[in-house]
Amino acid sequence: MKNKEIYRDDNKDSRVSLSIGRFIMQLRRLERSPRSFGAAGPxxxxxxxxxxAIGCKEGILMGELAARLGVTKGAATQMASRLEVKGFVRRAxxxxxxxxxxxxxxxxxxLAYQAHEELHRRFCQKISACLSSHESEIFVDCLDKxxxxxxx
Amino acid sequence: MKNKEIYRDDNKDSRVSLSIGRFIMQLRRLERSPRSFGAAGPxxxxxxxxxxAIGCKEGILMGELAARLGVTKGAATQMASRLEVKGFVRRAxxxxxxxxxxxxxxxxxxLAYQAHEELHRRFCQKISACLSSHESEIFVDCLDKxxxxxxx
DNA sequence: CAACTATAGTTTATATGCTAAACTAAACAG
DNA sequence: CTGTTTAGTTTAGCATATAAACTATAGTTG
Known part of the structure; x- marks a missing residue:
């Protein structure tokens, strides 16, 4: 009886960890592919x-951008440089x-920002279609934990 | 009234999407740092x-490894080469x-594999401590959806 | 005020983790 | 047997960072 209880606990946890693993793989997959946003090319x-991150806040500073992205100032500078060359951002x-x-x-x-926002909206709608209010609440709670x- | 309903829906969905975003940032943070497993060095x-992935299956083939990791055969080969040079794996x-x-x-x-397994076990225990059976079930369900x- | 310290951003070199493409050798199909 | 497919390897290149070194500006202290 007691043994059976332990078994069930283990099973529950590896179910969770398996699903998390799959979710992570899926997120990884999505994170890897260039895509087009608006008429902006890939x-x-x-x-x-x-x-x-830049579109979210009017007049963001480089250091703020780095913080927002969770990267070093060097990385943020390099990315901003690149986007400046491509014509997406301005530095002053x-x-x-x-x-x-x-x-x-x-x-x-x-344009790219707005296209990304639209995609984000679509994602939110998808969530809406998948999860009830109750599920969402629990999901958010679990994920935060x-x-x-x-x-x- | 109807407008209010829409507002609540949006709020729910962006709560979820915000949590996912945070989760992704956390994963990124964790994914960036080398760590020690057993006596194996960083x-x-x-x-x-x-x-x-290799430890999971006795006698895994290179192509299977690639599939398991969700990368190209080339990437798998390169990583296997590297681990062979470091003395962690053998190829035959x-x-x-x-x-x-x-x-x-x-x-x-x-040794490294076992240390990683131990860490994984610890993680599962942590989940156990955080989430009830009911929560776990819903969480898994949401993740899969x-x-x-x-x-x- | 001057000297020192802290800070913002930039640049450079390097590491990690891939991909695509080209290639070789083996396996399979007709 | 010939032609096609497949497994793995190698190479070149890209994306995404980091640390370190640097310059110029801002802040602090006496």
Whole structure:
């Protein structure tokens, strides 16, 4: 009886961990492929994530961008440079602090940003179609708990 | 009233999408740092994942390894080469098919594998401590649903 | 005020983790 | 037997970072 209980616990946890593993694989798959956003031509995952982060906040500074993306300032600078060359963003000195750089989207960048937002909206709709309110709540709760657990 | 309903729906879905986003950031953070497994010295995420995939199945073929990891055969070969140089795996021709290569763990590789398994066990216990049976069930269900949705 | 420290961003070199393409040898099909 | 497919390997290149070194600016202290 007691043994059976332990068995069930183990089974439950590896079911969860298996599903998490699959979810992660799926996320990885999605994260790997360049795709088109608007009329902007193909953009790598990193590029569109950066555009999205810039589009979220008017007049973001380079250091803020780095923080938002969770990368080093060097990485953010390199990506911003690349997107500037491609015509998606503009860099300008910050009037309030001569050391700082303000990054903004060009018209092309804005198109890409908007296309990404639309995709995001579609994703949210998909979630809506899949999960009930109750499920969503529990899912968010579990995922947040998992994130906390992963902190250690 | 109807408008309010839509508002609530949007809020629900962006809660989910926000949590997923956070989860992804956390995964990224974890995926970036080499760590020690057993007495094996530091191993990159890719290395330990490959060791884990090899350890899972006795006498895995290179193509199977690639499939399991969700990468190209070329990528699998390169990683196996690297791990062979480091002494974690062995490569041998498959007796059943001269084109094929069988990959197995060395003693060092096995130590790393076992250490990773122990970590995995700890993770499962952590999940156990965090989530009730009911939560787990719903969580798994949601994850599986989202995986399917993400296929498109 | 000057000297020192901290900070923002940039640049460079390097590592990790892939992919595609080209190639070789073996297996399979007709 | 010939032609096609398949397994693995190798090479070149790309994406996405990091650390370190650097320059210029801002802040702090005496």
């Amino acid at each position: 953009l790598t995952p990193g590029e569109i994530h950066t555009i999205a 000195p910050d009037p309030a602090d001569a050391r700082a750089t303000v990054i903004s989207l060009t018209q092309t960048g804005l 998992l994130c906390e657990a992963l902190e250690e | 191993l990159t995420p890719g290395e330990i994942h490959t060791i884990a 021709p498959d007796p059943a098919d001269a084109r094929a290569t069988v990959i197995s763990l060395t003693q060092t590789g096995l 989202l995986c399917e949705a993400l296929e498109e």
